[in-house]
Every structure is written in C-alpha cells, then in structure tokens.
Amino acid sequence: MLTRKAQKTAALLYLSWTVAFILLFFYTLNFSWPESIADSLITNTLLAFSCIVISTVLRFYQPKDEITLFVLILAAVLAVLIAFVSKFLLSHLFLNDHTYVNFLGFSLIFRVIVLFVFLAWCAFANVLWYRLEEQSEMKERLFNAQNLAKEAELNKLRHQLQPHFLFNSLNSVYALTIVNPKEAGTMITKLASFLRGTLKRDDEVWVSVAEEMEYIQLYLDIEKVRFSHRLNLDINIDEDTMGLSLPGTLLQPIVENAIKFGLYNTSAAILISIFVKVKDNLLEISVENPYDPEMKATGGTGFGLSAIRRRLYLLFADSTLLQTSATKENKYITTLKIPQKI
Amino acid sequence: MIRTILIDDEPLARDIVKHYLSNFPEVEIVAECSDGFEGIKAITQFRPDFIFLDIQMPKINGFEMLELVENPPAVIFTTAFDEFAIKAFEVNAVDYLLKPIEQERFEQAMQRLPAKLKQPEMTTELLETASLSPAQHNRVVVKSNGVIKIIAVADIHYFEADDDHVKLSTTDGIFYKNKTMSFFEKTLDQEQFIRIHRSYLINLGQVTKIELKEKDSYIVLLKSDIWLPVSKTGYVKLKAALGL
Numbered sequence: 207m208l209t210r211k212a213q214k215t216a217a218l219l220y221l222s223w224t225v226a227f228i229l230l231f232f233y234t235l236n237f238s239w240p241e242s243i244a245d246s247l248i249t250n251t252l253l254a255f256s257c258i259v260i261s262t263v264l265r266f267y268q269p270k271d272e273i274t275l276f277v278l279i280l281a282a283v284l285a286v287l288i289a290f291v292s293k294f295l296l297s298h299l300f301l302n303d304h305t306y307v308n309f310l311g312f313s314l315i316f317r318v319i320v321l322f323v324f325l326a327w328c329a330f331a332n333v334l335w336y337r338l339e340e341q342s343e344m345k346e347r348l349f350n351a352q353n354l355a356k357e358a359e360l361n362k363l364r365h366q367l368q369p370h371f372l373f374n375s376l377n378s379v380y381a382l383t384i385v386n387p388k389e390a391g392t393m394i395t396k397l398a399s400f401l402r403g404t405l406k407r408d409d410e411v412w413v414s415v416a417e418e419m420e421y422i423q424l425y426l427d428i429e430k431v432r433f434s435h436r437l438n439l440d441i442n443i444d445e446d447t448m449g450l451s452l453p454g455t456l457l458q459p460i461v462e463n464a465i466k467f468g469l470y471n472t473s474a475a476i477l478i479s480i481f482v483k484v485k486d487n488l489l490e491i492s493v494e495n496p497y498d499p500e501m502k503a504t505g506g507t508g509f510g511l512s513a514i515r516r517r518l519y520l521l522f523a524d525s526t527l528l529q530t531s532a533t534k535e536n537k538y539i540t541t542l543k544i545p546q547k548i
Numbered sequence: 549m550i551r552t553i554l555i556d557d558e559p560l561a562r563d564i565v566k567h568y569l570s571n572f573p574e575v576e577i578v579a580e581c582s583d584g585f586e587g588i589k590a591i592t593q594f595r596p597d598f599i600f601l602d603i604q605m606p607k608i609n610g611f612e613m614l615e616l617v618e619n620p621p622a623v624i625f626t627t628a629f630d631e632f633a634i635k636a637f638e639v640n641a642v643d644y645l646l647k648p649i650e651q652e653r654f655e656q657a658m659q660r661l662p663a664k665l666k667q668p669e670m671t672t673e674l675l676e677t678a679s680l681s682p683a684q685h686n687r688v689v690v691k692s693n694g695v696i697k698i699i700a701v702a703d704i705h706y707f708e709a710d711d712d713h714v715k716l717s718t719t720d721g722i723f724y725k726n727k728t729m730s731f732f733e734k735t736l737d738q739e740q741f742i743r744i745h746r747s748y749l750i751n752l753g754q755v756t757k758i759e760l761k762e763k764d765s766y767i768v769l770l771k772s773d774i775w776l777p778v779s780k781t782g783y784v785k786l787k788a789a790l791g792l
Contacts (some may be wrong), residue, residue: 370604373628374558377647381560384567432558471606473557473583498607 224250241296241306248295252288253321257328259284264332277329285321289314366404368462371428378432393431400424406454412547413454415447415482415489421454422461422480429465437469440479447482450489452544453521459514460493460540467538468495489544497538511540550665553579553594555587555610556602556626561647565600565626568654575658582606584613585696591617597665598622603633608698611636611678612689615726616696622664624657636678679735688732690716690723697723701740705772707732707749717772742789744768744782752789 227246231237237245260280269276293310300306375397382390403421413421423441430437461480468476479494511528519525527543552575554562562580569575579590583606591599598621603610611633614620625644627633637644643657643664688699703719709729716723733743743749750770757769758778766778768786778786 369629373647374561377564377628377649378558378560380648381564381567385560385563432560434559470557470604473586473606 220250220254235309237306238303241300241303244299245292245296249288249292249317249321252292253324256284256288256325260325260329261332264329264336268333268336273333277333278326281322281325281329284325285318288321289318292317366407367401371462372401374432375428382431389431393428396424396427400428404458407458408455411454412451414449414451415443418452418454418457419443419482422457425458425461426465426478429469433469436473436475437465438475438477440477442480443482444484447484447489450484450544450546452489452491453517456514456517456542456544457491460491460511460542463511464493464495464538464540467497471498472496485543487546489546490541491544492539492541494537494539496536497532499532499536514542550575550598550661551578551594551596552576553581553587553590553596553599555581555584555590555599555605555613557582557605558602561602561626564649565654568649568651571655572658584608584610584616587613588616588696591621596621598624598661600624600626603627603630608689608696611675615675616689616691622661624661633678636674676731676735679731685735685737688716688725690725692723699723701736701751702753704751705754705770705774706751706776707741709747717774739789742782742785744776744778744786746779748776748782750776755786755790758786 224246227250228242231242231245232239263280264277293314297307297310375393379390379393379397382393400421403424419441426437426439426441430439461478464478468478476496481490481492481494483490511530515525515528518527522545524545527545529541529543531539531541533539552569554565554577556562556565559582566577569577578594578596581587581590585607587599587601590596601610601613601623603625604627605613608616610625610627614623623643625633625637626647626649627644628647634644634646643660645653645657686701688701688704690697690699697720699716699718699720705717705719707729708715708717710724712726713724714727714729714732716725729743729747729749733741733749736749740752741749742752750768754770754772755768756771759767759769761767761777764780766783766786767775768778769775
C-alpha cells in the first residue's frame with residue numbers, strides 16, 4: 207500500500223510528535239513522567255490509527271457530493287471517540303492523582319477541538335492526494351489511448367500504401383525509363399491514378415462498379431508490367447452491373463490476395479479471372495486464382511481474408527457475404543456478395 | 549572474369565541490374581533465375597563468384613535459399629521493403645541495395661565487391677537475424693536427397709539434438725537441418741514449441757499424455773506414439789505452457 211519510504215516517514219513523524227507532547231506535558235503542565243508519557247502515547251497512538259482509518263476509508267469511498275460534510279462528520283466522530291477513550295484509559299491508570307484526573311475532565315472539550323482540527327486536516331489532505339493521483343492516472347491512460355490510436359492509424363496507412371508493392375513498382379518504372387521510356391510514362395500515370403484511388407478509399411464511401419473496376423484494372427495493369435507475360439487476366443463485367451455500387455475497400459484486398467497467392471508464389475505463367483454479375487439481387491464478384499496446395503498449408507492464416515470478413519460483418523452484419531472454395535484443379539475462388547443500397 | 553547470377557522474380561528488376569552491369573565488362577552474367585529453386589540449381593551448376601539476390605520471391609525467400617546452398621557465394625541483396633531483412637543487413641554489414649536501385653549506390657557496392665570475394669562466407673548471424681522475420685515463423689525449409697521441402701511448423705512433431713545437426717520428426721518423415729536447438733527455440737512460436745529437455749523441443753499440439761516415471765522424472769507421450777523424457781526445468785516450462 208504505502209511505499210517503504212512513506213512508512214518510514216510516517217513512523218518517524220509519529221515518534222517525534224509523541225515525544226514533543228511528552229515534553230510539552232512534562233515541562234509546561236508539570237505532570238509526572240509516567241503521566242506525560244502515557245497521555246501522549248495513548249492519545250497520539252489513537253490519533254495515528256484514526257488517520258489510517260480515514261485514509262483507508264477515503265481510498266475506497268469518496269461521496270460524489272457532500273464530500274466536505276462527510277469528511278467533517280468523520281473527523282468529528284473520530285475526535286470524540288479518541289478523546290473519550292483516552293480519558294477513560296488515563297483516568298483509570300492514574301486514579302490517585304486528582305489534579306491529573308481533574309485536568310483530564312476540563313481539558314476534554316479542548317482535546318476534542320484539537321483532535322478534530324487535526325483529523326479534518328488529515329482527511330482533506332487525503333482527499334486532495336487521491337484526487338491528484340486519479341488525475342495523473344487518467345492523464346496516463348489518455349496518453350496511452352492516444353498512442354494506441356496513433357499506432358493503429360499508422361498501421362492502417364502503411365497497409366493502405368502497400369510499401370512492398372509500391373517500391374517494387376517504382377523499381378519497375380525506373381527500369382522502364384531505361385529499357386522502354388514510353389511505357390515508363392504510362393506506368394507512372396497509372397501508378398499515380400492508383401495511389402490517388404487508394405487514398406480516397408474509405409469504408410463508408412460507396413463507389414460504382416465501373417469506377418471500382420477501373421481502379422482494379424489499374425492495379426492489375428501495374429502488376430502486369432512488373433511480371434510481364436506471367437500474369438494473364440480475364441475480366442468479365444456484365445452490362446447490368448454497371449449501375450450498381452459497393453464499398454470501395456473490399457475488392458482490392460481480395461484481388462491483392464489472389465495476386466499474392468496466385469502470382470507471387472509461383473514463377474510460372476498464371477491466369478486470374480474476375481466475374482462481375484447480378485445474382486439474387488446481390489452484386490456478385492468472384493475472383494479466381496491458381497494456387498499451390500503445398501503452399502497453402504504453410505500460408506497459415508487461410509489466405510488472410512478474415513479482415514475482409516470482419517469488415518463485411520461491420521457493414522452488413524452478415525459474414526456469409528464472403529465465400530471461398532478450392533477446386534480440384536487447384537483453383538481458388540473468392541466470391542464477394544454485396545447487398546445493394548435502395 | 550567475375551561470374552555472377554541474378555536472382556529476382558521480376559524481369560524488370562533484373563533488367564536494371566543487367567543495365568548497370570554493362571559498365572562492368574569484367575563481370576559476366578552466367579544465369580538469371582526467377583525463384584529460389586532455380587537459384588539453388590544455378591548456383592550449384594555454375595558456382596558463381598557472387599550473386600544478386602532478392603528477398604521476397606515465390607516459394608522460398610532469399611534467406612531460405614541461402615540456408616540451403618552449401619558454401620554460398622558472396623551476396624549483394626536487392627530488396628524493396630522488408631524491415632526485418634534490412635535490420636539483418638545493417639546488423640551484419642552485408643551489402644544490400646534498396647529498390648529502386650540508384651546507379652551511384654550500385655557502383656559503390658561493386659567497388660566493395662573485390663574485398664568481399666576474398667571472404668565469401670555468409671555470416672550465420674545474418675540468417676539468424678533475418679529468421680526473426682514473421683514470414684519465417686510458420687515454416688521450415690529443408691533439403692533431403694537433393695529435394696527441397698517446405699514444412700509447415702504445425703506438421704513438425706518435435707526437434708531432437710543430433711550432433712551438430714537438428715533432427716526434425718514430422719508428419720512427412722524425418723529431416724535434418726544444419727542449425728542448433730536454441731535457434732529453433734528462439735525463432736519458433738514459444739507458446740507452441742517447448743524445450744522439454746536439453747535434447748528435445750516439442751510441438752505442444754502433439755502432446756497427449758504426461759506421466760510420472762519415477763520420483764521427480766516425467767515422460768511425455770506424443771500423438772505419434774513416441775515417449776520423450778522431460779527434464780526438471782522442462783517440466784516447469786511444460787506445466788506453464790499448458791496452464792497447469
């Protein structure tokens with residue numbers, strides 16, 4: 207509860223306080239040594255215990271309003287209690303010294319007042335202390351929360367930018383400026399359009415199928431330049447889907463996943479097919495990519511689509527909107543269904 | 549003539565290195581490879597003086613490839629973005645080129661090359677630092693009878709110390725890897741793999757029974773019907789891992 211240092215200080219304070227009162231009683235009020243020592247020891251020990259009681263009570267219970275009244279009543283009750291208990295004990299100890307017993311009688315009210323002032327002061331100091339502590343704790347929590355939020359935002363940004371894709375694309379563009387400058391120009395504008403699209407995207411913003419597919423096409427075009435003849439595309443968009451729309455953050459990660467497991471994991475030529483159609487009043491987009499069944503086992507996280515599934519759940523409260531299947535020909539099919547806003 | 553091999557899965561990335569190398573007539577490109585498997589084959593066949601090596605490649609990455617090559621040549625790494633890889637390079641002062649590769653930086657690397665060719669041994673520390681990368685936590689790449697095998701860590705039953713090798717007992721049989729027990733203990737998920745004994749590191753998912761053999765000495769039964777001894781400290785770790 208208290209630190210070692212605080213305990214030491216408290217003990218020292220208690221001792222010197224007790225000694226001070228012993229001397230006070232002995233020299234100014236002319237009591238005998240036993241009386242001085244007993245009086246100071248009993249009264250101050252009770253006082254010290256009361257302080258601990260107050261501190262403990264206030265640690266666990268501080269009424270929201272009427273805190274002043276609560277503290278004053280607490281201090282008054284304890285002060286009266288201490289005064290009477292010490293008077294009772296001391297008058298039994300020194301029955302024969304009438305002057306002293308008399309003194310106990312008429313000093314009672316005075317004692318109550320001094321004890322009350324002391325205890326009230328102790329209580330208010332405690333209230334203040336706990337409030338300060340709470341405040342600094344709150345500040346720390348706030349600081350930690352802010353840090354976490356910042357980190358999350360940074361991670362999101364980093365993920366959005368896909369540094370690996372970006373730097374590799376830049377390297378390809380750079381190579382193109384030397385081997386094929388005209389193509390390099392096209393690639394730079396495509397990369398710019400793609401990045402612009404990435405920055406614009408947000409879970410809340412819906413985009414039309416036409417716009418989304420243009421964005422996906424840009425992404426695939428860039429990958430096609432990076433991997434040239436190895437990447438073949440077959441994109442089929444049904445005419446009647448053009449007017450439909452979808453949240454702009456869902457399809458790209460699915461296509462990226464198809465590229466990651468279909469293209470990055472092999473050095474052979476591959477085909478990625480995308481079908482966009484309307485089915486049961488839902489916009490249905492399926493992405494097919496080949497995969498290496500041996501690699502799948504070591505991929506671990508089941509093609510990393512869980513984040514998309516979670517987002518779909520947040521958007522539509524339905525996690526069955528994303529489905530995956532694998533065919534015997536080692537083709538992996540990811541199907542995304544989007545209910546349309548009316 | 550200095551002989552080199554380019555290993556990168558992107559043709560344009562190889563093109564730019566080729567282009568830069570045209571200023572170095574003393575360097576001959578003997579092969580170009582687009583993944584680690586091809587890389588191993590080409591290195592064994594041509595024994596180049598040095599190689600250009602990308603990290604993120606299909607099937608196995610550049611570090612895993614190096615682990616599988618005996619007496620690997622000097623390496624200039626080329627990579628786009630991989631925090632762990634870059635850390636590994638920095639720690640071990642190996643030459644690496646960040647993509648897009650600057651011509652000046654490339655030439656600098658080539659100037660440092662003669663010194664590196666004299667001492668081509670790849671520091672094992674580089675591979676150890678690199679293996680801290682999360683990409684390498686869920687699989688182990690081994691070579692047996694000339695065939696490269698990628699093993700998912702979930703398929704590994706246990707590791708056993710075997711002289712200067714480590715023996716891997718897996719669903720697909722026994723494999724050996726030229727590493728230390730503490731290497732695997734350090735790099736694999738420490739909640740999944742528990743060092744129960746000086747000589748054994750086991751997959752917790754494989755444990756079916758723990759029995760008291762005699763006073764203070766336990767043995768553990770794996771799903772593959774194998775009993776392994778548990779040391780005193782191993783038992784403490786095992787108990788903690790199982791939440792007992």
